[in-house]
Amino acid sequence: MIVERIWAANSLRNFHYLIACAETGEALIVDPLNAAQCLGAARAKGLEIRQVLNTHEHRDHTDGNAGVVAATGARVLAHAGGASVIGGVDRGLARGDVIRIGRTVELEVLDTPGHTRSHVCLLAHGDTPALFCGDTLFNAGAGNCHNGGDPGLLYETFVNQLARLPDATRVYPGHEYMARNLAFTLDREPGNREAAVALEAAMTQMPEEARVTTMGEEKRVNAFLRLQHPEVIAKLREKFPEIGEKPDARTVFVKLRELRNSW
Numbered sequence: 001m002i003v004e005r006i007w008a009a010n011s012l013r014n015f016h017y018l019i020a021c022a023e024t025g026e027a028l029i030v031d032p033l034n035a036a037q038c039l040g041a042a043r044a045k046g047l048e049i050r051q052v053l054n055t056h057e058h059r060d061h062t063d064g065n066a067g068v069v070a071a072t073g074a075r076v077l078a079h080a081g082g083a084s085v086i087g088g089v090d091r092g093l094a095r096g097d098v099i100r101i102g103r104t105v106e107l108e109v110l111d112t113p114g115h116t117r118s119h120v121c122l123l124a125h126g127d128t129p130a131l132f133c134g135d136t137l138f139n140a141g142a143g144n145c146h147n148g149g150d151p152g153l154l155y156e157t158f159v160n161q162l163a164r165l166p167d168a169t170r171v172y173p174g175h176e177y178m179a180r181n182l183a184f185t186l187d188r189e190p191g192n193r194e195a196a197v198a199l200e201a202a203m204t205q206m207p208e209e210a211r212v213t214t215m216g217e218e219k220r221v222n223a224f225l226r227l228q229h230p231e232v233i234a235k236l237r238e239k240f241p242e243i244g245e246k247p248d249a250r251t252v253f254v255k256l257r258e259l260r261n262s263w
C-alpha cells in the first residue's frame with residue numbers, strides 16, 4: 001500500500017491522503033479540498049485517482065470533489081448518512097464495508113460518529129496497519145463537536161473502536177494540530193515526559209514534515225486516551241470540582257473536550 005500525504009498549506013491545516021495500490025497505481029484520494037493540488041500530487045507520483053473518499057460532510061473535506069471527479073471520472077464514497085449533504089455520492093458507506101484499491105489494497109470502513117454524526121474512518125489491516133481518521137482522532141487530540149457533533153458519541157468511538165486498534169497502527173488525521181494538542185496534554189499532565197519531548201520536536205518541524213504517530217504513542221501522549229490517569233483527573237478537577245474524586249471515563253472525556261473548546 002502506498003500512502004502519500006499532501007499538506008494543503010491552508011489556515012485550517014488540512015491533510016489530504018492518496019492511498020494507492022503499488023502494483024496497479026490506482027489510487028483513492030481522502031478528503032480532497034484543493035483539487036488541483038491533489039491531481040498534481042497524483043500525477044507527480046504516476047498514480048491514477050479512481051475513487052474519492054470523504055470522511056465526513058464538512059466543506060474542508062469535500063470541496064475538491066467536483067474538480068477531482070471532473071478531471072478523472074472518479075467515484076465518490078462517503079458515509080451513507082452524510083451523502084445527501086455532500087451531494088454526488090456514488091457509494092454510501094456503512095460499518096464493515098470494504099473498499100478495494102487496485103489489486104492489493106483493502107480498507108475496512110469504521111462508523112465513527114462524534115465529530116459529526118456521519119463520519120467514517122478507514123482501517124488498513126496487515127503488517128503495518130493504518131488508520132485514516134479525518135476529524136475524529138488527531139495527533140495528541142480529538143475532533144471538536146461544534147458542527148453537528150456530540151462528545152458522548154465521540155467518547156464511545158474512542159473507547160469502543162479507536163483505543164482497541166493495535167499499537168502499531170499508523171495514524172493519518174485530517175489536520176495538523178500536533179504541537180497545540182501536545183501543549184494541551186502537558187497542561188493536563190505536566191509530568192508526561194514523552195509528550196514534552198514530542199512537543200519540543202513538533203515546535204521545530206514544518207507541518208508538511210509532521211511525524212506520523214502510532215496508536216501506541218497516542219495512548220501515551222493523547223489526553224483523550226488517558227482518561228484514567230490520576231494526574232489528568234486531578235488537574236481536571238481543578239477546573240470542574242463537580243466531577244468528584246472518581247469520575248467515570250465518559251465524564252473525563254466530555255469535560256476534557258469542553259475544556260479544549262476554550263483552551
Ligand SMILES: [Zn+2]
Nearest residue numbers: 056058115135
Ligand atoms: Zn470536520
Ligand SMILES: [Zn+2]
Nearest residue numbers: 058060135174
Ligand atoms: Zn476538518
